[in-house]
Amino acid sequence: MELLDESKENIQPLRRGRNISTLNTALQAQTDAEIHHQLMKEREEFEILVRSYAGDDPLQPWYEYVLWVEQNFPKHGREGNLKTLLENCLLQFKDNEQYSQDVRYIDLWTRYMSFADDPLGMYKQIHAKGIGAQCAIFYQCWAEEFEKANDMKRADQIYIEGLKRNAQPKDELVAAHTNFQVRVARSILGQNPI
Amino acid sequence: MATQQLTKNCISLKGSASLVKEYLNYGVNSILYQRGIYPAESFQTEEHFGITTFMSSNEKIKEFLTNVLTQIEDWLVKKKVERITLVINDVKTKETLERWDFKVQYEVGVTVGKEGEETGKKELKEIQKEIRDVLRQITATISFLPLLDRLCSFDILVQTVQDADVPQLWDETQPCFITNSQEVQLRTFSTSLHRMETFVSYKGE
Amino acid sequence: NLSGEDISHKRILVFQNKSPSPLECHQNSLKVPFSHLKNLPLCKRPSRLIPQTPDRILDAPDLMDDYYLNLVDWNSNNILAVALSEKVYLWYADTGEVKQLLSLEGNAYVCSLAWTPDGVYLAVGTSTTVVQLWDCSAMKRLRILDGHTSRVCSLSWNEHILSSGSRSGHIVHHDVRQQLHAVAVVQAHSQEVCGLKWSPDGSYLASGGNDNVLNIWPNISAQLQRSSNQPLHTFRQHQAAVKALAWCPWQQNLLASGGGTADRCIRFWNCSSGTCLNSVDTKSQVCSLLWSKTYKEIVSAHGYANNELIVWKYPTMNKVAELTGHTSRVLHLTMSPDGSTVLSAGADETLRFWKCFVPDPAKKKAESKAVPSVLQCVLR
Numbered sequence: 001m002e003l004l005d006e007s008k009e010n011i012q013p014l015r016r017g018r019n020i021s022t023l024n025t026a027l028q029a030q031t032d033a034e035i036h037h038q039l040m041k042e043r044e045e046f047e048i049l050v051r052s053y054a055g056d057d058p059l060q061p062w063y064e065y066v067l068w069v070e071q072n073f074p075k076h077g078r079e080g081n082l083k084t085l086l087e088n089c090l091l092q093f094k095d096n097e098q099y100s101q102d103v104r105y106i107d108l109w110t111r112y113m114s115f116a117d118d119p120l121g122m123y124k125q126i127h128a129k130g131i132g133a134q135c136a137i138f139y140q141c142w143a144e145e146f147e148k149a150n151d152m153k154r155a156d157q158i159y160i161e162g163l164k165r166n167a168q169p170k171d172e173l174v175a176a177h178t179n180f181q182v183r184v185a186r187s188i189l190g191q192n193p194i
Numbered sequence: 195m196a197t198q199q200l201t202k203n204c205i206s207l208k209g210s211a212s213l214v215k216e217y218l219n220y221g222v223n224s225i226l227y228q229r230g231i232y233p234a235e236s237f238q239t240e241e242h243f244g245i246t247t248f249m250s251s252n253e254k255i256k257e258f259l260t261n262v263l264t265q266i267e268d269w270l271v272k273k274k275v276e277r278i279t280l281v282i283n284d285v286k287t288k289e290t291l292e293r294w295d296f297k298v299q300y301e302v303g304v305t306v307g308k309e310g311e312e313t314g315k316k317e318l319k320e321i322q323k324e325i326r327d328v329l330r331q332i333t334a335t336i337s338f339l340p341l342l343d344r345l346c347s348f349d350i351l352v353q354t355v356q357d358a359d360v361p362q363l364w365d366e367t368q369p370c371f372i373t374n375s376q377e378v379q380l381r382t383f384s385t386s387l388h389r390m391e392t393f394v395s396y397k398g399e
Numbered sequence: 400n401l402s403g404e405d406i407s408h409k410r411i412l413v414f415q416n417k418s419p420s421p422l423e424c425h426q427n428s429l430k431v432p433f434s435h436l437k438n439l440p441l442c443k444r445p446s447r448l449i450p451q452t453p454d455r456i457l458d459a460p461d462l463m464d465d466y467y468l469n470l471v472d473w474n475s476n477n478i479l480a481v482a483l484s485e486k487v488y489l490w491y492a493d494t495g496e497v498k499q500l501l502s503l504e505g506n507a508y509v510c511s512l513a514w515t516p517d518g519v520y521l522a523v524g525t526s527t528t529v530v531q532l533w534d535c536s537a538m539k540r541l542r543i544l545d546g547h548t549s550r551v552c553s554l555s556w557n558e559h560i561l562s563s564g565s566r567s568g569h570i571v572h573h574d575v576r577q578q579l580h581a582v583a584v585v586q587a588h589s590q591e592v593c594g595l596k597w598s599p600d601g602s603y604l605a606s607g608g609n610d611n612v613l614n615i616w617p618n619i620s621a622q623l624q625r626s627s628n629q630p631l632h633t634f635r636q637h638q639a640a641v642k643a644l645a646w647c648p649w650q651q652n653l654l655a656s657g658g659g660t661a662d663r664c665i666r667f668w669n670c671s672s673g674t675c676l677n678s679v680d681t682k683s684q685v686c687s688l689l690w691s692k693t694y695k696e697i698v699s700a701h702g703y704a705n706n707e708l709i710v711w712k713y714p715t716m717n718k719v720a721e722l723t724g725h726t727s728r729v730l731h732l733t734m735s736p737d738g739s740t741v742l743s744a745g746a747d748e749t750l751r752f753w754k755c756f757v758p759d760p761a762k763k764k765a766e767s768k769a770v771p772s773v774l775q776c777v778l779r
Contacts, residue, residue, distance in 0.1 A: 001380055008334045009466035009640045009659040012703050015433045017340025020376045077464035077727045077746040114435040182424035230427035246636045254419040262414050330611055333638050336661045341433050347420050352412045367413040
């Protein structure tokens with residue numbers, strides 16, 4: 001774990017965690033030209049794959065490519081160029097009915113929100129297009145954004161909208177909404193959190 | 195006189211077991227804080243081993259840890275414990291999401307005094323520095339561990355040698371495994387009587 | 400698994416009384432380093448209007464994305480030094496002219512820059528373990544200062560003493576007027592020294608390391624006595640690397656420090672008494688700190704996970720402004736000599752100029768109009 005220690009401030013934490021052997025290789029690639037070259041070759045293969053894919057699920061190679069970049073460019077800076085990659089993918093499929101309720105596609109949008117200047121505005125726009133309208137995770141992420149902005153009223157409305165639209169899986173949305181309401185009540189009452 | 199000099203600044207078996215118990219206490223509390231098992235507001239900072247650590251102020255957690263760690267300390271003196279495991283489980287599904295393994299190895303000290311008490315060769319200051327280094331690494335695991343975005347509970351499992359008694363209030367249980375796990379070894383520290391290896395295992399994608 | 404050994408025949412014991420469960424509604428506060436916080440309300444009544452967009456943006460291609468380096472410095476003669484990988488450029492703010500000062504050979508890269516207080520000389524720390532000293536009016540290298548065993552990522556001047564920090568954890572003090580320039584070496588940290596700042600009056604040297612430690616060292620004459628190799632104070636409250644260090648210009652002995660990803664706090668220290676006066680959780684990795692010379696305010700630069708600058712009122716630590724626009728971490732801050740403009744250097748390879756400390760309009764001087772495109776042409 002020495003290399004990890006030395007580089008700890010140059011590793012962006014990920015919600016889904018990092019593969020430790022990939023991380024070690026990625027850190028070595030920053031100083032070892034041979035390993036870096038191997039990484040670039042691998043990246044080029046992904047670039048070719050997303051362009052030349054002829055199967056019936058064109059989103060999947062993009063999704064794998066995004067996950068690969070996240071793991072292999074731990075600084076999350078210019079080198080990985082994740083923002084552009086996400087933009088290219090999201091734009092390509094934004095009018096594709098096949099993917100408007102696809103969990104992978106919604107997941108990519110939520111990752112993109114970290115790069116957006118106005119995530120709340122963006123959630124509103126893509127919701128207006130019907131993207132994610134049936135997905136519980138979409139409403140949870142949107143409501144969470146309002147909660148972070150301390151707009152509890154709007155966060156509550158988002159949960160209600162998702163429930164009204166019968167977004168799935170419903171039990172997850174119900175649980176998230178219930179927990180949200182309890183948190184708000186507790187913060188109003190000023191109760192000891194534990 | 196030579197015997198007295200030898201024992202100066204060196205650690206006894208009891209002293210070493212006590213140090214390991216402290217390490218486990220600070221380590222477990224740090225993990226609970228860093229991994230967000232309980233709200234951050236329910237922790238307070240304390241200084242130990244020359245490092246600032248987050249310790250739970252919840253009385254039930256403190257009581258639980260005192261009970262468990264006091265027993266572990268006793269087992270350490272008797273060389274009965276081989277591994278201590280902090281498991282973090284999903285409250286809803288009971289699935290184990292994360293494991294912190296503290297593996298114990300016993301090293302041979304020197305025997306001094308009439309009672310033949312075992313004594314270590316290492317100075318306290320050096321041991322404390324090694325413990326500090328491991329605790330700092332525990333904190334740094336934020337860079338690669340996944341967010342625990344569901345409600346989690348924790349428990350402590352102790353693997354003992356076969357002939358250890360099962361004390362009152364303790365049960366035998368099954369080991370907890372993580373399917374498709376990643377594993378990272380942190381630094382090792384040694385009191386020169388107890389050598390502690392620390393590992394974290396977590397669910398991979 | 401790594402720890403090997405079949406445990407299927409061992410006895411596993413567990414305490415019967417279970418640990419308490421967290422409240423069902425508990426939302427993991429650790430989400431903070433994984434989340435970007437946007438649209439947050441500022442304090443209700445900001446003391447003054449601060450422009451929310453930069454005055455200008457310059458491209459800085461190949462600016463290294465490395466938390467531990469210190470790659471920009473703006474001198475008292477209004478010249479900005481910027482290190483872009485193996486090269487150092489000088490941008491003359493008064494004229495808009497850009498000059499390349501140097502280019503290192505091989506795979507070497509620049510790790511740190513520091514101007515002398517009079518703005519005449521520039522110290523350049525490198526990955527090849529040496530510090531180069533340059534006369535920037537003559538565009539000539541004056542000296543090469545060795546003494547380190549790994550890259551030199553932090554530099555700070557105290558009159559003619561140049562203190563340098565390296566990845567090995569050492570600090571080497573160089574007297575640049577002496578032939579045998581390495582007048583003292585200190586094993587200051589167990590990991591990389593990423594923050595290094597002399598206090599304005601030279602009473603203290605603050606060093607921050609990747610070992611999460613902040614050390615306060617005595618003045619240079621005390622440090623040159625080799626018997627005294629101990630810091631005056633050692634602060635271990637930060638839970639992550641300490642790179643951001645800034646001495647208060649209006650209150651003696653007051654130091655601000657910032658912690659990395661696992662910490663995210665700005666702490667304030669009275670360095671004569673050795674006490675922590677205050678701590679504020681900024682929710683993001685703290686990469687750099689600067690005090691205003693005009694207002695009782697401090698500005699922080701942030702990375703994981705909010706790439707922004709925050710202006711805080713001191714000592715209340717109310718937010719005065721949040722300055723967004725960088726699309727990657729904001730790694731470095733430096734200030735114009737008139738104290739009005741903060742420059743931020745980001746991992747998005749841009750330099751942004753924020754007029755956040757402009758004095759009252761009545762006192763405002765005529766602005767010099769630089770031409771950004773000139774810098775862009777040269778740097779691109």
